Amino acid sequence: MQESQFIWMNGEMVPWKDAKVHVLTHAMHYATAVFEGIRSYGIDGKAAIFRLDDHIKRLLESAKIYEMAIPYTFSEIKKAIKDTVKINELTDCYIRPLAYYGYGEMGISPLKNRVDLSIAAWKWGAYLGESAKSNGIRCMVSSWQRVNPLSIPPMAKAVGNYANSVLAKVEAQKTGFDEAIMLNMYGLVTEGTGENLFYVKDGELMTPPTTAGILRGITRDSVIRIANDLNIPFRKNNIAREELYIADELFLTGTAAEITPIVEVDRRIVGNGKIGSITKKIMNKFENIIHMKEINHYEWMEQID
Ligand SMILES: Cc1ncc(COP(=O)(O)O)c(C=O)c1O
Known part of the structure; x- marks a missing residue:
């Protein structure tokens, strides 16, 4: 990874190499942590953070699901994120706030331990590889089922969920695919890792x-929202596994992956094997928005002076 200079830890700017935790940190043993992944884009030499408020809101919601009290307010977290980007002199970067139960007591209950917050920011390019956005990626349907809300809530962006993601991702890569798509307990499509x-x-x-x-x-x-702006018919709909095999177009979305077309699932070619026209339209609009090339959705970009 491309190191930057400082990581914000509980209100202090700590040099990157010194940003360490004790090996008996609760979260290291019991996955008692929630986090965010946020992107900032360089616009005219300045950083513009994409939907910052929404990411902080989701961090606080993930903590709420786990009854974890993050000892900082929304505006303190927001200032800390902006300060971290600024002190590292970053513009195009990825930002990773992590709230975790720290060092104190061992045992399952985290409640006696303090909640620590760290915020790191660094340069991070195309998550699924340089050619992913132009050529598309190859996916497999994972043999691992997505964590189900009866045991671990997928709606919280919690560290524990990613044990499930790691199993699926490693299986996909070792089988020769770029990414895994996971099904839920009813066999319906959920998401990528x-x-x-x-x-x-x-x-x-x-x-x-x-x-x-x-x-x-x-x-x-x-x-x-972009589909709505472009008058593309849209609905939320449960997707069966085999619908993936007969799709005209498929794509993944995420802060790290942005919009990444899928050209193959389980050896079935998606559409004509090229990026589809609706995917292309949405990708173009998204690129213009994040690079502030159009006024539409300026409100999504939080510029730092
Ligand atoms: C499991 C999972 N699903 C979906 C997403 C996409 O979410 P977002 O677009 O907010 O980054 C992510 C990434 O954060 C993720 O880890």
Whole structure:
């Protein structure tokens, strides 16, 4: 990874190499942590953070689901994120706030331990590889079922969920695919290991509803709004596994992956194997918005002076 200079830890700017925790930190043993992934884009030499308020809101909501009291307010977290980007002199970057139960007592209950907050920011390019956005990626339907809300709530962006994502991702990579798509306990499509999924059939755009057991992606929400702006017919709809095989277009959305077309699922070619026209339209609009090339959705970009 491309290191930057400082990481914000509980209100202090700590040099990158010194940003350490004790090996008996509660979250290291019991996955008692929630986090965010946020992107900032360089516009005219300045940083513009994409939907910052929505990411902080989701961080606080993830903590609420776990009854975890983050000892900082919304505006303190917002200032800390902006300060971290600024002190590292970053513009185009990825930002990772992490709230975790720290060092104190061992044992399952985290309640006697303090909640620590760290915020790191660094340069991070194309998450699924340089050619992913132009050529599309190859996916497999995972043999691992997505965590289900009866045991671990997928709507919280909690560290524990990613044990499930890691199993699916490693299986996909070792089987020769770029990414995994996971099904829920009813065999319906949920999401990728770190992305939401969209599906196009006969001119209509669809994505699984949150009740399928997914993270409420902020890029997903942005794509839904863009589809509305472009008058693309859209609905939230449960997707069966085999619908993936007969889709006209498929793509993944996420802060890290942005909008990444899928050209193959389980060796079945999606559409004509090229990026579909609806996907292309949405990708273009999204690119223009994040680079502030159009006034539409300026409110999504939080510029730092
Ligand atoms: C499991 C999962 N689903 C979906 C997403 C996409 O969410 P967002 O667009 O808010 O980054 C992510 C990434 O944060 C994720 O980890």
